[in-house]
């Protein structure tokens with residue numbers, strides 16, 4: 001499910017998984033919560049709470065940004081979604097909870113997934129005597145589109 005284009009069917013499967021998990025863990029399933037999860041599952045853009053809010057409010061006009069933010073925090077606390085901490089103030093959210101790394105463009109603030117771990121050699125085992133179980137890298141740089149605009 002990593003880099004492939006997300007089909008509507010895949011998104012709905014994720015939503016069904018989410019609803020099942022809510023029921024299992026005693027988390028309330030509300031139409032709003034399902035909508036927030038669906039918006040996140042449908043994108044690879046690692047949206048901020050505000051970006052999700054802007055989509056949700058077109059069909060849930062009474063929802064507040066605070067509610068969206070708290071809902072995302074609740075999901076994250078239950079391990080349903082993950083948070084990408086960027087260098088910037090706004091947390092960015094991710095429906096993908098398996099281990100993967102991120103490329104962050106310092107210019108347009110785009111966050112891209114990076115699943116290629118093989119090129120990264122941390123050598124922490126040797127240097128610090130620390131047994132590495134996994135890592136989540138945030139690699140900062142300038143994306144291809146921004147580089148092309150500058151040149």
Ligand SMILES: [Zn+2]
Pocket residue numbers: 105106107108109110142143144145146
């Ligand atoms: Zn960029």
Ligand SMILES: [Zn+2]
Pocket residue numbers: 046094096100101102112113
């Ligand atoms: Zn990601």
